[in-house]
Amino acid sequence: xxxxxxIVLTAGLTGALTRKEMNPAVPYxxxxxxxxxxxxxxxxxxxxAVHFRHFETGDPTVDPVVMQETMDAITSNCNCIVNxxxxxxxxxxxxxxxxxxxxxxxEMASLNPGSINFNMVNWGTGEVLFDNTYINPYKYTKLxxxxxxxxxxxxxxxCFTPSHIENVLWLQQHNDWFAQxxxxxxxxxxVAGAMQFSPTNLANCLSLIPHNATWMGIGVGPNCWKVAxxxxxxGGHIRVGLEDNLWTxxxxxxxxxxxxxxxxxAVEIAYQVGRSPATPDETREIFSxxxxxx
Numbered sequence: 509x510x511x512x513x514x515i516v517l518t519a520g521l522t523g524a525l526t527r528k529e530m531n532p533a534v535p536y537x538x539x540x541x542x543x544x545x546x547x548x549x550x551x552x553x554x555x556x557a558v559h560f561r562h563f564e565t566g567d568p569t570v571d572p573v574v575m576q577e578t579m580d581a582i583t584s585n586c587n588c589i590v591n592x593x594x595x596x597x598x599x600x601x602x603x604x605x606x607x608x609x610x611x612x613x614x615e616m617a618s619l620n621p622g623s624i625n626f627n628m629v630n631w632g633t634g635e636v637l638f639d640n641t642y643i644n645p646y647k648y649t650k651l652x653x654x655x656x657x658x659x660x661x662x663x664x665x666x667c668f669t670p671s672h673i674e675n676v677l678w679l680q681q682h683n684d685w686f687a688q689x690x691x692x693x694x695x696x697x698x699v700a701g702a703m704q705f706s707p708t709n710l711a712n713c714l715s716l717i718p719h720n721a722t723w724m725g726i727g728v729g730p731n732c733w734k735v736a737x738x739x740x741x742x743g744g745h746i747r748v749g750l751e752d753n754l755w756t757x758x759x760x761x762x763x764x765x766x767x768x769x770x771x772x773x774a775v776e777i778a779y780q781v782g783r784s785p786a787t788p789d790e791t792r793e794i795f796s797x798x799x800x801x802x
Contacts (some may be wrong), residue, residue: 514786515740515778516794518549518724519767520557520751524568524597525628525638531754533766536561538581548749548766549586552785554584555616556753560594560608568597570607575691579612587788589797591616591664594652598640602648609655615797618694619652619663619687620644623673625701636700642668649675650683657685660798664724666694668702670709673716691721692795694747697735698728705731710738722795730758735755736774740781748774748789 521535522545528534535541545556560578562569569575582590592608594617609617621644628638656663665676665687673693680686695713697705702715705727717723724745727735732753736746749767756762756769764770775785792799 512743513783514782514790514794515776516555516724516745516773516786516791517553517778518555518591518745518747518749519545519553519771520559520747520749521545521548521750521767522559522561524559524593524595526750526754527566528741531750531763533764534561534566534750536566537563538577541578542581542585544766545582545586545588547766548771549588549788551768551771552589553768553771554786554788554791555589555591556586557591557593557618557747558582558614558748559596559751566602570596570600570604572607572611573801575608575611587789587800589616589791589800590614591618593618593623595620595666597641598642602643602645606652606655609652609659609661613659614661614797615792615800616664616692617652618666619649619655619656620666620672621649621679622667622669622672624668624699627700630701631690631700643677646675646679650679650686653679653683653686657687660802662692662795662797663687664692664694665724666696667713668696668699670703670712673713676717677718688796689720690796691718693717693721693723694726695723695744696726696728700732702728705738707738710742714742717766726752728752729754732770733758733773733777736777740777740783746774746777
């Protein structure tokens with residue numbers, strides 16, 4: 509089976525908003541991270557997306573001790589690729605958000621190329637539960653990208669609207685250090701205030717992405733499995749996990765036991781369209797990463 513038939517599965521274990529009150533399997537402590545990362549790797553994940561969480565409160569944090577102990581727990585327990593978030597959380601200021609890639613040298617890190625409204629709503633009633641703006645000015649996108657370039661960290665462009673893809677292409681055109689080809693995109697569907705999932709929106713995004721780029725579908729909440737199926741069918745890669753979605757089945761509201769059982773379901777989706785999960789080493793080749801020990 510060629511790499512074109514392989515699908516990279518990323519497990520997002522926490523994100524910035526999901527709490528233990530929503531699902532007790534969200535990891536805060538290093539030993540919780542270690543156990544869940546191992547389960548995700550055994551299930552078929554090749555990449556672990558990391559938002560550091562305060563050990564007691566669960567708040568997103570860039571505390572050096574929390575970051576180091578969490579990274580040690582993750583990297584000592586698996587061969588997966590670590591993808592650190594420079595989004596961190598809305599509580600952390602723009603200067604603080606560079607700390608994960610300043611203090612560490614993961615193989616990958618998220619890069620946000622534009623601002624959006626970032627809300628939580630009740631889709632049935634229209635009630636706005638959380639109303640905020642996710643600020644990502646060019647100045648800081650470029651700053652984070654420069655740090656990644658200097659440390660040979662592969663940026664994953666987290667795009668919440670088609671305009672974010674255009675921002676990436678413009679920034680790359682005018683800054684030769686911004687990101688090396690092939691670009692990797694994470695297309696995020698389902699955040700209230702940003703791009704919702706539809707065939708038209710997906711087609712629009714794919715029409716903008718360079719032909720040699722790779723991309724991953726990320727579906728928030730009820731969009732999760734629709735996006736996973738579409739990404740698998742149309743040559744993309746998949747992110748699942750408690751960062752984005754609490755349920756293994758959105759119809760029956762079957763609560764996930766962790767992120768690993770969502771990875772298991774993503775593996776089934778991959779096989780249904782004739783693809784198989786990429787190993788971490790195959791992923792390093794697919795995404796043109798520097799390698800774990802380089």
